[in-house]
Amino acid sequence: EAGVVQSPRYKIIEKKQPVAFWCNPISGHNTLYWYLQNLGQGPELLIRYENEEAVDDSQLPKDRFSAERLKGVDSTLKIQPAELGDSAVYLCASSIQGAHTQYFGPGTRLTVL
Amino acid sequence: AQTVTQSQPEMSVQEAETVTLSCTYDTSENNYYLFWYKQPPSRQMILVIRQEAYKQQNATENRFSVNFQKAAKSFSLKISDSQLGDTAMYFCAFIIPEPFTGTASKLTFGTGTRLQVTL
DSSP states (O other): OOOOEEEOSEEEEOTTOOEEEEEEOOTTOOEEEEEEEOTTSOOEEEEEEETTEEEEOTTSOTTTEEEEOTTSSOEEEEESSOOGGGOEEEEEEEEOTTOOOOEEOOOEEEEEO | OOEEEOOOSEEEEETTOOEEEOOEEEOSOSOOEEEEEEEOTTOOOEEEEEEETTOOSOOEETTEEEEEETTTTEEEEEEOSOOGGGOEEEEEEEEOOOTTTOOOOOEEEOOOEEEEEEO
16 A cells, blocks of 8 residues: 655755655545654644545634645645755554544655755 | 643664653643654654543553653553664643544644654
8 A cells, every 4th residue: 555645755945945844644544634844853744635625723823834735635734935944754544434544745855055 | 732741852762671751731621533654754744542531441552652641641561572673752732622523633742742763
C-alpha cells in the first residue's frame, strides 16, 4: 500500500514569492491534515479536512495561507506571499475517517530567502 | 489546554542496550489516544506505537513498549536491544476525539527527544 505522497521535497524561494505544496493521501483515507513543523519543535496543525470540507482551519493564517481539497482526495497548500518566518517543514497526514491514527508523508522543507 | 512535555532533549544509548524516553501530558479529558512517532533525518514521521487511554494493558510492538500511567499522566517509551536504525527524533503525542462524534482531531506533540544509538 502506498503511503502519503508529498511534493516537492524541497523548495527554496525568495520572500514575497508564492509557493504551493501538494499532498496525495493514502487511498481510502477521508481525513487529511496539514501540519507545520518549525525547527526543533513538534508539528502543529494548520488545517484538517473531512473529505472536501475544511472542518478545522482555526490555526491557518488566512491572510497568506490557503488550502484546498476539491475532490476530497489530493490537497494543495499555498502561501502567498511567503515571509522569512515561513521557513519550516510542511507535513501532510491522513487517516481513515473516525480512526485516530494518522500517517504522515515525508514533508516539504521550505526555505524562504 | 492540552500539552505534552518531553523533558529529555537528547539521549544516547549503546547498540543492544535498553533506553527509556519520558513523556508527560496534561488534559482534563478521560478519553484519548497516545502515540510515539519516530522522525529520522529523512523527516518522515513514522508511527512507533499507540495506546488507548481506556486500556490498562501497556502496548507493545516488537522491541518497543510503553509504560502508561494514566493517573500520573505519564507515557514513557522503552526501546530494547537498540539498533543503529533507531537513531532519530522521537515525538510523544496525543489526540482527543471530537466530542459527540468521536471522530478524528488534531495531534498535540511534544518537542521531541533526539536519540543517538552508538556502537
